[in-house]
Structure formats: structure tokens, C-alpha cells
Amino acid sequence: MNNQSLTVIEPPRGWQSIGIRELWNFRELLRALLLRDVKIRYKQTILGIAWAGLQPLVGMVVFTIALNGAAGIPSEAGVPYPIFCYSGLLIWLYFAEALNRASRSLVTNNLLVTKVYFPRLIAPLSGVIAPVLDFTIAFVILLGLMVAYGVGFSWTVLLAPLILIGAILCATAFGVWLAALNVEYRDIGYAVPLLVQLWLFLTPVVYPASSAHGVLRIIFALNPMAGVVTVFRWAVLGRGAIDWSIQIPSLAVLVVVLVAGILYFRRVETSFADSI
């Protein structure tokens, strides 16, 4: 009876560490939840997985006609506007979907939360990881589009996965806050789609960062997704330069929001089952 597991259950005691080891112990649950989400994602649809590519493609067409064509919004560094737009939408749509899923993760899994124990961070984590599949499909389409438009490849495209991790961290940072708050205030569920919509226009997704001045540049600096989108586009298209005046502050904001978010989440997670 010596080397058996010992569990001590006590009242919550304020701030907790992230609990990496426990998350690792529950990796199979995370895997099972991801597998579930991927399997049911396109059940009973006609187009199935094609939806993953359709979303950014339709966005690209609409924004090219409306913004590039009608409003005269330019591209950047000589890249055709459709490619410019698609590459931005690609990483943005990943973020939007990941954030949306993460913020709803505890509420949609409420039967699990109220009936079984697991490190609660598993729920938002599965929310931000599941849309990576859609991203990958849409990314392959981007490579095809680049060939079609004669946009050459640069070695920096190999950095794309690394920048995707940046987007995952970004979705995690805001997702854990929203998920925890959503347990208490269901308003979050209504606010997130609106938030994502407004956020899109405060991020250089469909227009170039270089065209922004004044207040908008300050917003970029405070907006971690502005950093992610611009550096993603730089890597994939291999043109232009990294704008460090956006990258550095937005990365700092990301780190602060992420650490604070996880600490907050860990602190309030003990009451999720009671208040969900």
C-alpha cells in the first residue's frame, strides 16, 4: 500500500499554479474530446470538410469586390489583393473560431463539468486546438492560390506553424477569460460574435497595417492579433518587413493576458460545477 496514489481534497486556497503535470496526465481525455469535436464537426452536412476552405474563399471574394474594388483599399508589397486578403483571413478565421469555441467550452461541456473531474483547462484547450484542422485545409488552399496567382514561395513559409502557435496562444489567452466568465454570465455567449466582428476591423486583416495611422496604430500595438496577422502574412508571402513597433508591444500584451487569464481561470475553476 506504499506507492499508491494519494488524493487530498480540501477547500480551494486562492491562487493556483497552471498544473502542467495534471494536464499532461489528462492528455488522453483532451485527445478524446478533440477527436469527438473533429468527428461531429461536419456530420450531416453535404459539403462536409469543404466548409473549411469555403469560409475564407467566400470572404476573399467579397472583400476583394467590396474593399479592393469599390473602396480602393490597397494590398501590400505588390501582392495581389485576393492573396493578401486570404492569407489574413486564414489566420483570423482560425482565431475567431478558436476564441468562439473556447469561450463556450465549459458551458457546452456542462454535463462533463458537473459529473466528472478533470483539469478544467482541458475544455478551453480542446476548443482552441480543434479548429487547427480547418486551418490546415485552408492553408493548403492558400498554397494553391499562391501558385495560381504566381506569388513565389520564400523559406519563411516554414515559420507558419510557429506563428500558428502564436495564434493558438492568443485564442487561449482570451478564451480562458471568456470561458470562465461565461460560466457566471451567459452574456458572454452573445457578446463574443459581436466582439469578433469588431475586432476584425481593428486588426490589419483585410487592409494593410501600413495604411493605418494615429489611434489605429496604438490599437494595433495593444492588439496581439495585429502582431500575429502581420507576422503570419510576412512569413507566408515572404515580402515586406516585420514592423517591430507592432510586434513587441502586442507580444507583451499577449503574455500578460495569457498568464493573468490562466491564473484567473485556475482560481475560479473550483466553483464551475456549482454555478454552471
Place this chain on the structure above:
Amino acid sequence: MPIRSEQGGDIAVSVEGLSKRYVLGEREPYKTLRSSLMSVPNRLLRQSSSVSPVGGRAELWALRDLSFQLRQGEVLGIVGHNGAGKSTLLKILSRVTSPTNGRVVLRGRASALLEVGTGFHPELTGRENVYLNGSVLGMRQSEIARKFDEIVDFAGVSRFIDTPIKRYSSGMQVRLAFAVAAFLEPEILIVDEVLAVGDAAFQRKCLGKLKSSSVQGRTVLFVSHNLPAVRSLCTRAILLDHGQLVMDASPAATIEHYLSEKIGSSDSWDLRTSRRSDLELGGKARFRSLKLAGVSRAGSIPVGDTLSLQIEFEVLESVEDMVAVLNILTVDDVLVAQSVTTNSYSPVTRLDPGLYSLVARIESALLQPGRYEVGLGLRSGSMLQDQIDAAGMVEFIESVDLEFPWFGGAGGYLRLPVQWTRPEILHDLRV
């Protein structure tokens, strides 16, 4: 803390001073410091009433200073009324929710089964759900793969294992869900009322499986309203009432205590203060008392004798179309029989304020020996005026001393007036 108890044997579960407070009407406050400060005066002034307003908000102590220990291999039954704290205790033990005070130490790998089929998704196939549900219950993929065939076999759904479970009947879903749970191999198993699902044959199969798991030296905590199951499965039982431990003894003794607390062995009951049904009641008429005639003082009567129930009720405001209802329930709250006064005469068109008496006479109860609860209701038109689910209790006993050569009495609830013939020889096989 001692690892061994005085009686010997290793302590697998140790619960010390466990309390859980819920704030009613409001959500659980987040600020741990504030809630712990607020609980101090409350702990000093611990009262018998479990709902007390503190800081202007009503709070409910679902558990209060609960302590017990469980040796390895013990099977503990947890009984009590609804709201006694049984489920809260299991939720804390399974770490779904955290205690307000106190602590629990579990020695060994623990699995909790608060529900069967947690995480089941209707769009996924039986196979996919087995893996998902197994992971949710803390099984490794390799472990599920190893037991997969047995699980499917136990559930009896092998033909449909690659069909989405939304096409399953509800019975098949439950069988598959329970089968996954049945193959958990924890050292400590925490089970909530999960046996109340499935058909009778499958329930027996599950009880058998649970029984064999206790034989394997597993420590089990088991909440159930199914008192016969508690009696046959458990080695010990505790009774909770308003979040406090009332009794900790053998299953038979605890159940006996629980039943007598619930209603009391008697032949008459004052119903003015009895617990009313949770249903919406008109309150224009109220029961006052129930008295059994033809029974012993302890409320028992031989099967087949005439039982009379003398009911007194009070009409406070005039009521129209009054009907009284008599329910006979098992101690596990299964409704066995129901009778209404309209079986004998039309509703009384009008009753003016006053005290009334009513007698229900059952000429020959066709019930198997055992304890039964008596429930009473008063209805005027479609409005329920008063209802008491456990107004009294009657015990039917064997009229003649039959010696059955098997354990226990006969099964079922009803004693049918069956006439059996003696065996007649059809063909003599002696040479």
C-alpha cells in the same frame, strides 16, 4: 494521521469535518477569503436548522462537519432523504465540486460514477462513444482497447457497435454506458444512483457485477434509494440527514433506523406537521391525522386481514367536488396501488369549513409481506389541496408461519389468490 484504524485494515477513505455551503438564490461567491470569514461565526453558532440567513442572504449547508473512515474493501451505502447531502458528498469525493471546510483523503486510484454515459454523443458510433466515455472516466486508450470486446459483449450491442448511438433505443444506450463503467478497475469506486436505469434483467446483471467488484477488495461508496440493493451489496451504511451523519452501522440497522425515522413505527400519526408534497397545494383543506385499525401497536397486520384507515381532515374554506386519494407505496417509493373515493361514490359536491372524518377499508390486502408507505391526497376539482407522500406506514406480515426453503420472501408486490393443485402423477417411471 494514522494509516491503520483500530480495527485493523488499511484506511482507504478518510473524511474529516467535511462541510459544504451553498448560497441560495445567489451564485457561489468567488472570493475565498470573504466566504471563509463569513463561515467563521456560522461555525461557532452551528444550529440545527440548516438554512440560516447570513449577511442578508440565505445559505444552505448541504454538508455539516461530516466525518467517517472507510477501510479498504468496505462497501459503504449512503442513505437519506432527498436533500440530505448524499449527492453533495459524492460530488466532493469525486472532486467535481470542492468542500467549504474539512478535508478528504483517498488512498488509491478513485473513479466516480455520478451518471452513466457521461459525455456520450448521439452522432458518434457505439465504438467511438466507448472510447470517449472510457477516457472521460479516466481509462487509458490501451486499457479500453483491451477490454473493448468484453464491454460490447456485456452491453449486448455488438451488432450495432458501428452505428451512431442516436439510432439506439434508450435501453441500448444505457446498457452500453453502464458496460463501460462496469469495466472500470479503480481501487475506490464512487457510485451515485446509477442502478435506477435499464430494465430489471440488466439491473440484476449490474448488481452482480458490482457485487463481484467488492469481492475483489475494492472500496465502494454507494448512494441509492434502492434499499434492498444497499442491504445486499453493502457491508456498512451511513444515514445522512440535513447534511449531518445520523447513523453509521450495519446496512440492516441503518435502513431500519432510516425507515422508522421517516415515518415511525406506530398505528397513528399526527399529520398537521407532516412533510407536505412539493407539488403546488391549494391549502383549503388539510389532513389532521391518520389512524390504522386492525393492526398491532407497531403497525403490523397479517396479510389478508381487513385494514381500516381512519383519516381526519380539516376544511378551512369551502371546497367543491372533493375527492380523497389513497396511495400505497413500497419503502423505495414505488407506487403499488392507488384508490380514490370516486371508486365508491361521486365527488362530494360541497364541503363547508369544519372537521371531517373518513374511513378507507381494505377488505383483504393482496400485498406481499413487507413494509408499505401510505400516502394521502385531497383534491377539489382539478386543484390539489393537500398531499402527504409518507403519511403513515403499515407492515404486512405472513399470516401463517410458512417455511420457504429459499431465502427471503416471495418476490413481487402482489399476492395473487392463486389456487395450486397438488402434484398428480401422470406416469409412473418406477420399474
